[in-house]
Amino acid sequence: MTDWQPSALQLERIAYRQRRARRSTLIAVVSSVVLLVLVAIGIGSTPGWPRVRATFFDPQRAWEALPVVAEGLWLNIRVMLICAVLIVVIGMALAILRTLRGPIFFPLRVFAAAYTDVFRGLPLLLVIFLLGFGVPALRLQGVPNAAVIWGGAALVLTYSSYVAEVFRAGIESVHPSQRAAARSLGLSYRQTLRFVVLPQAVRRVMPPLLNDFVSLQKDSGLIAVLGVIDAIRAAQLETAIDFNFTPYVVAGLLFVALTIPLTRLTDYVARRQGWYGGGGGPV
Amino acid sequence: MTDWQPSALQLERIAYRQRRARRSTLIAVVSSVVLLVLVAIGIGSTPGWPRVRATFFDPQRAWEALPVVAEGLWLNIRVMLICAVLIVVIGMALAILRTLRGPIFFPLRVFAAAYTDVFRGLPLLLVIFLLGFGVPALRLQGVPNAAVIWGGAALVLTYSSYVAEVFRAGIESVHPSQRAAARSLGLSYRQTLRFVVLPQAVRRVMPPLLNDFVSLQKDSGLIAVLGVIDAIRAAQLETAIDFNFTPYVVAGLLFVALTIPLTRLTDYVARRQGWYGGGGGPV
Amino acid sequence: APEDESSSTSTPSGADACAKDKLAVKTAGTLAVGTDKPAYEPWFSNDDPANGKGYESAVTYAVAKKLGFETAEVKWQTVPFNSAFAPGPKKFDFDVNQVSISEDRRKAVDFSSGYYDVRQAVITTAGSKIANAKSVAELADAKLGAQVGTTSYTTAEELIKPKQKMAPYDTNDLAVQALKNKQLDGIVVDLPTGFYMTAAQLDDGKIVGQLPASSGQVEQFGFVLEKGSGLTGCLSQAVDALKSDGTLANLQKEYLTTQGAPELS
Amino acid sequence: MSLLSLRGVRKAYGDNVVLDDFGLEVSEGECVVLIGASGSGKSTLLRCINLLEVVDDGVIELAGTDITDPRADADKIRSTIGIVFQSYNLFPHLSVLDNATLAPIRVHGVPRDEARRRALEMLDRVGLRDKADARPDDLSGGQQQRAAIARALVNSPTLMLLDEITSALDPELVGEVLDLLRDLRSEGMTMLICTHEMAFAREIADQVCFLHQGRLLESGPPAQVLDNPSQPRTQEFLRRIRT
Amino acid sequence: MSLLSLRGVRKAYGDNVVLDDFGLEVSEGECVVLIGASGSGKSTLLRCINLLEVVDDGVIELAGTDITDPRADADKIRSTIGIVFQSYNLFPHLSVLDNATLAPIRVHGVPRDEARRRALEMLDRVGLRDKADARPDDLSGGQQQRAAIARALVNSPTLMLLDEITSALDPELVGEVLDLLRDLRSEGMTMLICTHEMAFAREIADQVCFLHQGRLLESGPPAQVLDNPSQPRTQEFLRRIRT
Ligand SMILES: Nc1ncnc2c1ncn2[C@@H]1O[C@H](COP(=O)(O)OP(=O)(O)OP(=O)(O)O)[C@@H](O)[C@H]1O
Ligand SMILES: Nc1ncnc2c1ncn2[C@@H]1O[C@H](COP(=O)(O)OP(=O)(O)OP(=O)(O)O)[C@@H](O)[C@H]1O
Ligand SMILES: [Mg+2]
Ligand SMILES: [Mg+2]
Secondary structure, X not given: OOOOOOXXXXXXXXXXXXXXXXXXXXXXXXXXXXXXXXXXXXXXXXXXXXXXXXXXXXXXXXXXXXXXXXXXXXXXXXXXXXXXXXXHHHHHHHHHXXXXXXXXXXXXXHXXXXXXXXXXXXXXXXXXXXXHHHHHHOOOOOOOOOHHHHHHHHHHHHHHHHHHHHHHHHHHHOOHHHHHHHHHOOOOHHHHHHHHHHHHHHHHXXXXXXXXXXXXXXXXHHHHHHOOOOHHHHHHHHHHHHOOOHHHHHHHHHHHHHHHHHHHHHHHHHHHOOOOOOOOOOO | OOOOOOOHHHHHHHHHHHHHHHHHHHHHHHHHHHHHHHHHHHHHOOOXXXXXXXXXXXXXXXXXXXXXXXXXXXXXXXXXXXXXXXXXXXXXXXXHXXXXXXXXXXXXXXXXXXXXXXXXXXXXXXXXXXXXXXXXXXXXXXXXXXXXXXXXXXXXXXXXXXXXXXXXXXXXXXXHHHHHHHHHOOOOHHXXXXXXHHHHHHHHOHHHHHHHHHXXXXXXXXXXXXXXXXXXXXXXXXXXXXXXXXXXXXXXXXXXXXXXXXHXXXXXXXXXXXXXXXOOOOO | OOOOOHHHOOOOOOHHHHOHHHOOOOOOXXXXXXXXXXXXXXXXXXXXXXHOOOHHHHHHHHHHHHHOOOHHHEEEEEOOHHHHOOOOOOOOOEEOOOOEOOHHHHOOOEEEEEEEEEOEEEEEEOOOOOOOOOXXXXXXXXXXXXXXXXXXXXXXXXXXXXXXXXXXXXXXXXXXXXXXXXXXXXXXXXXXXXXXXXXXXXXXXXXEEEOOOHHHOOEEEEEEEOOOOOOHHHHHHHHHHHHHOOHHHHHHHHHOOOOOOOEOO | OEEEEEEEEEEEEOOXXXXXXXXXXXXXXXXXXXXXXXXXOHHHHHHHHOOOOOOOEEEEEEOOEEOOOOXXXXXXXXXXXXXXXXXXOOOOOOOHHHHHHHHHHHOOOOOHHHHHHHHHHHHHHOOOHHXXXXXXXXXXXXXXXXXXXXXHHOOOOOEEEEEOOOOOOOHHHHHHHHHHHHHHHHOOOEEEEEOOOHHHHHHHOOEEEEEEOOEEEEEEOHHHHHHOOOOHHHHHHHHHHXX | OEEEEEEEEEEEEOOEEEEEEEEEEEEOOOEEEEEEOOOOOHXXXXXXXXXXXXXXXXXXXXXXXXXXXXXXXXXXXHHHEEEEOOOOOOOOOOOHHHXXXXXXXXXXXXXXXXXXXXXXXXXXXXXXXHHOOOOHHHOOHHHHHHHHHHHHHOOOOOEEEEEOOOOOOOHHHHHHHHHHHHHHHHOOOEEEEXXXXXXXXXXXXXXXXXXXXXXEEEEEOHHHHHHOOOOHHHHHHHHHHHO
């Protein structure tokens, strides 16, 4: 069987498919390049382009702003990493509470639903204000005053309600016959969740989950309203010096540079492990 | 069969279950009330509480700020509604491009992936700056200059990349045997998507999809940096009058008031139609 | 005040080049003036730039009059700080928003002559650890805040070199809130705003003192114009005229409290 | 005494009464085969016994305890009952081997190596050893069914519920599964089997029960029910096969 | 001339060669039954014919055109071939009736009312009319199987691929499905059926094919293959049933 050699017909088919794939890539590449060039020429020849380039895309300004903005980004990253752990834990707990069945758990479901509704509905900025300015204003003994801590708490409260909904979607999408099979083997409710439902649920919602972490990374900057300096705020401070917006673009590129490897890696792993679809079929 | 009367044993079981459900509700209600009262007393007795109450929860100030903030909210709602339509369309298209199979579609998949990566990674604020300040600065002929339009475009670009990932998760979670069944009946790729894959996909991702629309509603306010007044901005203006944060709280409550009916309604419909789980089983 | 270097950008050629009908305004017969919303005291009054009260409002009307515009011909519009200097066409003829003149910024916009020589000050609340500071050096250990995008922030960083990172806030209101919460030891603001804050916004506010002028230069607030605007020269002329005839000094006396703040050594 | 005893069991989905005043006694070590038309309630009955559905009325007693009592510990009861579902319900994210070792390791506390050894042995008996590392989605219908059988049997439950477990198997494999069940029965396992294959029923059953519209219409030894049914409905049902 | 003709078909999943140099001729109106051990490649063969899998080599000709040609219009070809999957693959979000009317309305352009009428008629023939509005998840195994049969047959394809379509059916229903298939055959439908039930094969087949490890080992009329197999492997496979 290993000595199988494709027939002439099959070789012709393979060649045909390759030609088609190559042609479509070619068309795509050529048309993209043409489009890009056209857009570039079009934008480059507008009367305002030199000013826009100087204001948004000044390489020297970018280079100067880089260290400061990168330092701000470091705050985003730290806040994001620490909050992400708490958010996953709390979000998962809320999602589990919401998917409990039976009238006994009615109050828990109501609690989780109310939490999600309120913290998802409230603008993050308001939660940050309330916690970041409100709590320290209470002058409680022994409670920390630091802006980062209360800002982080606000992020956790808000994002855990988003993540809870994402997990819930995953949990509800697992067919009930899977639970039945697990329980029939004697697994408890917890074990069923842990070994059967959640592994399937989490895989299915990886893309929206990543959505939330990418936007957490960016929103972690909102705690800047409490007076700490994140990447965007650093860019703003730089911009104020000479009214040049390039530092913002630098911040944006840094964010994208952070996000892309994360996304590509997750996608790669997911596809390799067959988490998405059935992979590869022709239909 | 319709004349079936539960046996005494069954009546006893029903009563037992009701007792348990009632007891758990009672425990939950009592413990919540106790907790709330304790927290209220705890907060109320802190030295800073009178100041915090006056600063964040001043009923008269709230009443005064309400009309202005509500007017700002009206802008959020309009921007959100218009953008939402575009976002769903573009997000869906991107998700479909990303889930195409076969080497011919490789370039389309790459395009969709790149779009998602870039616009999901870029901070919304930067996209708003680039479009809202950059495009008008090009001084193009016949291109509208209005801040709301470019701000809206920035929202659409950014959010469609989020929504694309949500839809993609839904599409990938539909078992490939469903596609096979549809194609085997002679349905085309498009028809398979439309009648078989998407209806199942969209139902599964309703919660994260709502997530994105709730946060779109709030982020629609970011176009305030371009000089239009949304709810949060209106609250800020009110706050500047007398340095009282109550208007922010009013804005927050209005947002929550908008979100909750939407969420509850979707959940109700989803549960009735059996979109979530298998409903009702004991396991 | 030292000789103003900014008026040299484009000197009007003839004497009547600055006549009302020759002015390069957006819409003939009206003067479109931008400022942010909310408009803060003591530069404006009651968040209403059109009432002629508050220093910047009053100066604007005085300048308008010099250029030949009636009060009713001055049209105010809301311009967020960021869009005041974003590239591209502007809808306003000039913007007035406590913007400090600097050579760096001149790359992006035009400035008129300065209409106010500004000093930065540090304010705090009674009982704070810097309440009795006498020198800049004593402030180095304090946690200070300032509004983002202002020269208050950059000047303070340069002069005080605080050991803890300074906290930038979107608005001065937020900085005041943080000060009340003891999250800050002091706020750096321009002196007139500092007086206003200690009087109106803080229960036990206190001016610690004025910062020395940074690197010997006098900081000035100027009107912001579109880069290469044809109006810059005439506007500067008008400001200079108001300066020399004493109008500006009178208006400062009327609206801005600047007396009684100790100098920090 | 009966190991399993059902009395007056009722289960309805909405207006559709699927089990109606159902009664059955199964002694220890007995093999009871349920036959009946499609939709007559066989699978529902198995699901009720395994507490995957809550009965609307009636009592199900296992070894003398009422397992339908809401106070009963459902997890513990289920861990002594095995079930092979008609639709297999394998865990798609786990390999065949992991499907079969999940319960031994997590529920019965068998050490991992021991669990793997036993599972591989069981997979061997159903001819699936070479697919131990495959995902369920990559298996043929018959392979999935055998994986589900192995997953349930590896726990050696005292009561085994088997739903159409030979429907996707070829005649050779049916013979092997029959041998396997006979072995387990000789080790004392009690079995309740739903099937449409009368030959299979005849081979293994101690007692054959004929379900009709959610009621137990007729029961007895295979020779009696399958060859000399007393009820006209049973006769009609069985007529087709003999012609 | 043959309606369907396979020559040298090969299909492998990784190293696992599932179909190997497979050849088969099916004439118009013929009913060919595929038998063989679990995992021998029967379902894969049907999926390849329906272009749900891309073959690695070989030719599949339908009515004289090579459907494995990458230039072929797969949608059009599939719309003339019906398939009932071993695992049913009903659409869970649609009612049984909607499952059965989707293709007639969307692919064949049948007016909605007409499509419903025909679908209900077909559901009636498989005894499922009263479940027309039920969701697939609420059906018993046999009911799902019948819904899948109805969904495929309602399109009156010229070639029908049927994978273990009686596995979940009781003897009565098997008889009815047999009648249904005979009717359709007399209307000219060509059929390719996988089954493990030799009695069923004997009843319906014009030609029985025995698959072994992805190859066609033996084929001929049922009487020959089932009663007098020439290959030792076939003999071994069939021995179990006769004992
Ligand atoms: N998607 C897949 N990936 C990998 N291997 C597969 C896949 N589908 C089928 N196989 C393998 O191909 C072989 C043939 O499978 P197929 O489903 O055709 O068998 P079958 O003859 O229909 O068996 P059964 O009678 O059990 O249904 C099996 O060994 C199976 O494990
Ligand atoms: N979840 C459900 N909701 C509503 N009705 C259901 C549900 N499950 C089963 N039914 C109905 O209950 C009846 C009995 O189903 P059950 O699965 O017990 O039949 P069965 O005897 O196993 O049939 P088969 O031999 O076809 O597997 C059927 O009419 C079915 O439609
Ligand atoms: Mg069943
Ligand atoms: Mg098969």
